[in-house]
Amino acid sequence: MKFSCEKALLQNAILTASRAVSPKSTIPALEGLLLEAEDSGTVFLTGYNQETGIRSAIQADVTEAGSMVLSARLFGEIVRKMPDDTLLFQEEALKVHIACGMSEFDLMGIDPEDFPELPTVEYQNSLSIPEQTLRAMIGQTLFAVSDDESRPVHTGSLFVVDEEGLTMVAVDGFRLALRREPVAEKNGTFEFVVPGASLSEVEKICRETDELVGIHQGARHILFKIGSTILISRRLEGEFLAWRQAIPRNNPIKVTANTKQLLACIDRVSLIVSEKLKSPLRCVIGEGEIDMTTKTALGNAHDCCPVEGNGNGLEIGFNNKYMMDALKAAPKDQVTLELSSPITPCIIVPAEGEENFLFMVLPVRLKADF
Template identity: 65%
Template sequence: MKFTCEKALLQAAISTTSRAVSPKSSIPALEGILVEAGNELRLTSYNLETGIRTTVPADIQEEGTLVLGARLFGEIIRKLPDDMVSFQAENYMVKIKCGMSEFNILGTDPEEFPELPTVEYQNSLILPQSKLKSMISQTIFAVSDNESRPIHTGSLFEVDDSGLTVVSVDGYRLALRHEAIEKKEGAPEFSFVVPGAALSEVEKICSDVDEPASVTQGARHVMFKVGDTMLVSRRLEGEFLAYRQAIPRNNTIIVEGETRTLLSSIDRVSLIISDKLKSPLRCVFDNGVLKISTKTAIGDAYDQCSIQGDGEGLEIGFNNKYLMDALKAAPADRVRLELTTGVSPCVILPTEGEEKFLYMVLPVRLRAGE
């Protein structure tokens, strides 16, 4: 194998593929990156859950394939001067040269590297990278980390005539984002669940551009294609929460507020809450004002912010982090909060335009005197 490649491009490709490298594995090849020089230069990583493959522009003089330890390969390329990198391999000995720097390192047999799973085409959709990125980032925080319900450790992708809906739930909150999509093929309606770990990598691979990203659903896997990079992940099997029935929509109390103002107030009161000193926020929704307070072993805090509407003095408790996560993710300057009682969920929606997002946070029981 012999090729030359620009250092910056190679470094970016290694950094992308390294995300699916197995940190520790009984199969040593999984701790490496498969380098294939053929018609094009391809780098592949696979941790048996998620696989990433990307192509790099390179001048290939001799074809070949081998596996290089991801950490060392990445560090060498990162620390090389900004110049053309020449790469030459005979048997498993690899010579990497760039400027005055030269490294000779040992690669391993590519036969030990498992093949990426093939995605048998069933359905697909296309949407801009920026939309896919924002839909993932604005719902992934609500993905569950409780392995007793594996289906909820991923996000539901649901496609119908109105577009794509992405939903995450973890038992205490729900996050939903909806967008129209440019193109879809296959069944009129389809859905699948993608592990949160894989979505986190898709979010990093996507850029804030309108270039298209495609999502292909297979029988057991799902494939995301973004530019020159492809990510394959297994699908999660099981019964996802019937989320439409779980969201209360005939709420009797509706108030509106500035997202940033609400966030600032909650943030200030949360200063005395920590992992060691947990305490719910006591929220009182009055006419035109939201009063927030909390009390922990080190003291108490109070703040208030103006809202539009009458909360009828409703007192309700919330986990501060869950409320802040939802408000941080909300892609709108103003939000509508819908409530009914002190023990029913709070639904957060945009005040204007179509409902492109919906967040639901379950309340925390308040103890008297807290």
């Protein structure tokens, strides 16, 4: 194998593909990147940890086709520290020579036969959505993905494709996050669950552009086509929460707040709360204001946030972090909080315009002596 290309191109491809490389594995090849040079002038770099696979493509001057595996960490460091110039890569019998400017390295590679093949995705259903839209949807729901391995299906996000477009739902037993957007192209109605770890990588690969991401559903895997990169992830199987039934919407109390102002108030009263010193966020929702209090061994904190509407003095407790996560993810300046009683969830939706997001936070019980 022999090719030359711009160092910056190769460096970016290594960074992208390395996201799916196993940091430690009993199979040495899985700690490496598979390089494949084709006569067409394309070099593919693949990382695969047996759950998620990422393949990135770059254009290069290929004079000899071939394939091999190199340590992702070492190869990445070498290329990163090379001068900004055209890089020459040459391999023969697993002996690799890398040269760029006056810098040269000679390394031993790994037999590409040891690298497991990426799963093939038989296209059953597909949809297309702009990169920046998908990136925003993932970022605004990923915080609610569960890390409880006893319910594996909830360690991912549910994708529902129907006449309303694409709806993403994440739930962890204490909160729920939902985002909905129209899609450019789709074939039929379908749904699947993608692991949160894979979606985190998709979010990092997506750029702030309107170029379309192709999402293809297979029998056991999902393929994301993002520019010159593909990411293949296994699907999570199991019974996902019946989320439509889980969200109470006939709530008598509705108050509207400025998102940043409400977040700042919760942030301030959370200063005396920590992992060691826990305290519920005690909220009293009155006419035109939410009165907030926290209490720990460090002392007491109190703040007040103006709102539109009347909560009739409803007293309710929340986990401060869960409320802050939801408000940070809310992509609107004004939000409406829908409430019913001290033991029913708080629903957060946009105050105006289309309801393209919904966050649900379960309350915590307040002690009588709070």
